[in-house]
Amino acid sequence: MSFGPSALPLPAVTEPADATDAGFLAIDLGPSRLTCGVVDERGDVVLRDRIATPSRNVWPALTQLVKRVLAAKPSDVTPIAVGLTCPGPIDHGTGSMKPVGMPTWHDFPLRRELSAITDLPVYIDTAGRGLARAELWRGEFAGVPFADQNFATLSVGDEVDGALVSGGRVLEGLTDNLGQFGHLVVEPDGAECVCGAAGCLAAYASVRAIEASTGRELRRTPPARIDNVGTMLARACASLAAMLDVSEIVIGGVVPEVLGPPMFDALAKEFEVRSCLPHLESVRVRGVSSRQVGPLIAAAAVALAQHSVDAVAPD
The missing domain is CATH 3.30.420.40 (ATPase, nucleotide binding domain)
Structure with a gap:
C-alpha cells in the first residue's frame, strides 16, 4: 500500500476577465471544525483558516470565517465558485443537508445563504465524493x-x-x-x-x-x-x-x-x-496524503467539476 501520490498536471480553468488566476473558495464542514480557504486553479491551497465548530450559532460563525478568508485572499487569485464538502445525506435540489448527528444544519438553505454572502455559485457534496473528484484531479488517476x-x-x-x-x-x-x-x-x-x-x-x-x-x-x-x-x-x-x-x-x-x-x-x-x-x-x-487531496482540495474539486458542467450547459 502506498501513502500519498505525486503531483500530476492539472486541467486548465478559464480565467476571469481581470487576468488574475481563477480559483475556488473551498469550505469543509464537520462536527468538530469548520475549515475555509482559497484553492488556485492548480489545486494548491493558497490560504487556509479554520475554527472549532461552536455548539450553537454555527451559521454566524461560518459567515464570519468565510468573510475573513475572502478579505485575506491573495490579490492574484480570484474565486469563481464555492465548493463545499459536508456530511450527508444532502438534498441537492434545495442545497441543504441532513447530516446524522448535526441537527443544527438540518434543512438549512446552505447553498442559497452561501451564495448570498459570496455572490458566487455554490456546489455542495460529501467529503467522500469530494475525495473522488480530488483523486481524479490531482491523484494517481489524473490523466488515466x-x-x-x-x-x-x-x-x-x-x-x-x-x-x-x-x-x-x-x-x-x-x-x-x-x-x-x-x-x-x-x-x-x-x-x-x-x-x-x-x-x-x-x-x-x-x-x-x-x-x-x-x-x-x-x-x-x-x-x-x-x-x-x-x-x-x-x-x-x-x-x-x-x-x-x-x-x-x-x-x-x-x-x-x-x-x-x-x-x-x-x-x-x-x-x-x-x-x-x-x-x-x-x-x-x-x-x-492530505497535502495532495486534502479536505479543501476536495471541496475545490467539487466546485471545479460542477462549475465546468454548468459552464458548458445550454441555457
Whole structure:
C-alpha cells in the first residue's frame, strides 16, 4: 500500500476577465471544525483558516470565517465558485443537508445563504465524493484513460463516507447520495452508530467513535485500537471490492493520516483474509496524503467539476 501520490498536471480553468488566476473558495464542514480557504486553479491551497465548530450559532460563525478568508485572499487569485464538502445525506435540489448527528444544519438553505454572502455559485457534496473528484484531479488517476478510472473512496474523519467512480464518472445514485459507506455493517450487533443502527463502520473508524472509546485524542490512540480501526476498515473494503468490482479503494482523511502505517498493516492483514474471490486478487487499497487531496482540495474539486458542467450547459 502506498501513502500519498505525486503531483500530476492539472486541467486548465478559464480565467476571469481581470487576468488574475481563477480559483475556488473551498469550505469543509464537520462536527468538530469548520475549515475555509482559497484553492488556485492548480489545486494548491493558497490560504487556509479554520475554527472549532461552536455548539450553537454555527451559521454566524461560518459567515464570519468565510468573510475573513475572502478579505485575506491573495490579490492574484480570484474565486469563481464555492465548493463545499459536508456530511450527508444532502438534498441537492434545495442545497441543504441532513447530516446524522448535526441537527443544527438540518434543512438549512446552505447553498442559497452561501451564495448570498459570496455572490458566487455554490456546489455542495460529501467529503467522500469530494475525495473522488480530488483523486481524479490531482491523484494517481489524473490523466488515466476514463475507461480505466474505476475505484471507490473512503473518507475517514469526523464522519465516514465514500464514493464510487466508474469509467471516470462519480456515480450519483437515485438521490445523488451514493457513497454512504460509513453505514456498512462491519460488526453485527456491534457498537451503536449515531445513525441509530448497530455495527456501522462509522461506529468504529470515525474520529468521534475512536476518541469516545479511548477517552484520548486521536493522536494518542492505543495500538490495540489502531489495529481495530484497520480491521474494521478492511471488512468494509472487502465488501466494497466484492460488490463494486473496482481496481482500487482510495482511503483519505485525518484518521488514516494520524494512525498511519500501523493501521494500514492491520487493514492489509484482514483484507487478505476476507478477499477470497478470484477477481479481488489484484484490488489495491491505498492511502492518500492530505497535502495532495486534502479536505479543501476536495471541496475545490467539487466546485471545479460542477462549475465546468454548468459552464458548458445550454441555457
